[in-house]
Amino acid sequence: MPGIRILQNKVSLDPMSSQLKFAGPGVREDVLSFHRSIEGYEQTPLAELKGLADQLELGSIRIKDESFRFGLNSFKSLGASYAIARTFGLSKLEIANTDVTLVTATDGNHGRAVAWAATRVGARSLIFIPDGADPKRISAIEAEGAEVREGGINYENAIECAISVSKAESHVLIQDTAWDGYEEVPELITQGYFTMVAEALEQSGWKWPSHVFIQAGVGSLAAGVIGAFYSYREKSVPKFVIVEPQGAACVFESAKHGRLITIEGRHETLMACLSCGRASSSAWELLEQTASAFVSCDDETTLDGMRVLSQPTGDDPAVLSGVSGAVTAGLLYELMQDSECSEYRDFLGLGPESNVLLFSTEGPLV
Structure with missing residues (x-):
């Protein structure tokens, strides 16, 4: 099992x-009420993969397909829209009496979501992205009306650019990671992700999952998913498995060392939207106390996940997932199929009684 830690x-x-x-x-x-008020709101699909669950000898597998969210191909609009509206004191995502520029750093999806939401409140947007980003990601951001600038060799360099420009030019920073002194906006973004969980539970007929596998870049998505489950006070929480690329496993390394660790340099992974070198401070504080396991995977794991989801078993629906969206499916498949993983299956309690929830956080890059 060389590709998984x-x-x-x-x-x-x-x-x-x-x-x-x-x-x-x-x-x-x-x-949830806020997101329902946005024009074009629809629940994203929750696919039940009965054939795959039978093959892997699991009770059930459900996967939330966020590629359909507001036509933006990822879940990120949930956090960006909620944070931007609340930052301007808006109850809905609507034109505000303001003349500002919103600034953020991104590996792709968050920047596109900020640009989309900025347009809807009448603001401009300036997006910093690491050097060498896929031109398709840049074009998708620009299509939402943003100015895009390169910001260094990695996500953390891009954040530094966004902070510097926002201070120098009195712009509003809408960043999805927290650090000391910058916590309010990231918390709003994290709360915005609660909608995915609320929808998934309703769509499943309130079949409570035993296990939730969730991706981590800086950890804000994982914190949002975990926070949403904890908000159901009367329920016991599932086991949470936090999944990252090996080339940018900042949460995994932080868990290993018991403190926040920064992964320096250029992060070599296909999973661009999980390519982060330092976890959000507030997300990390939650994850270290709530996760049952931290996992880092090689790129082959997510490519396997894309294949498994797009070539369904039996009558299962096909799910077209992107490279950052399919890694949890690839990991689950490998854990249940590889004889070397029996120890991990045992400590996670994965078996015929397990009901697993996954999130395909993005669709293929087109």
């Missing part, structure tokens, strides 16, 4: 902890 973690968070104040039931309901 797994680190077991002890869940230690008290469900009544004040650290979960950001994830109350009222917040979840407010977020």
Whole structure:
């Protein structure tokens, strides 16, 4: 199993902890109501993969396909729209009486989402992206009305550019990662992701998952998914498995060392939207107390996931996932098929009674 590293973690968070104040039931309901008010809102599909579950000897597998979200090919609009509206004191995503430029750094999807939401509140947007980004990602951001600039060799360099310009030119920074002194906007973005969980549970007929596999770049998505589950106070939480690319496994390395670790240099991975060198400080504080396992995977794992999802088993629907969206499916497939993974299956408790929830966070890059 050379392409996968797994680190077991002890869940230690008290469900009544004040650290979960950001994830109350009222917040979840407010977020969902906000997204429902946006023109074009529809629930994204939740696919039940019965054939694959039977093949892998699991109780059920469901995957939320975020490629359909607001026509933007990823889940990121949920966080960006909620944060931008609340930053301007808006109850809906609507034109505000403002003359500002929103600035962010991105590996692709977040920048596109910020540009899309900025247009809808009447703001301009300036997006920094690492050097050498796929031209298709840049074109998709520009198509939403943004100015795009290169910002160094990695995501962290791009963030530094965004911070510098926002301060120098009095722009508004809408970043999806937190650090000391910058927590409010990232928390709003994280809360915006609650909608995915609320929809998935409703669509499944409230069949509660035993396991949730979720991707991590800086960790804000994972924190949002975990926070959403903790917001259902009357329920026991699933086991959360946090999944990253080996070329940018900042959360995995932080868990391994017991503190925030920065991965320097250019991050070599196909999973561009998970290519981050340092975790969000607030997300990390939650993940280290709530994850059952941290996993880093090679690119072959996500390519396997794309194949498994696009070439379905039996009568399962096909799910067309992107390279950052399919890694959890690839990991689950390998864990259940590879004889060398029996130890990991055992400590995660994966078996015929397991109900697994996955998120395909993006569609293919077109």
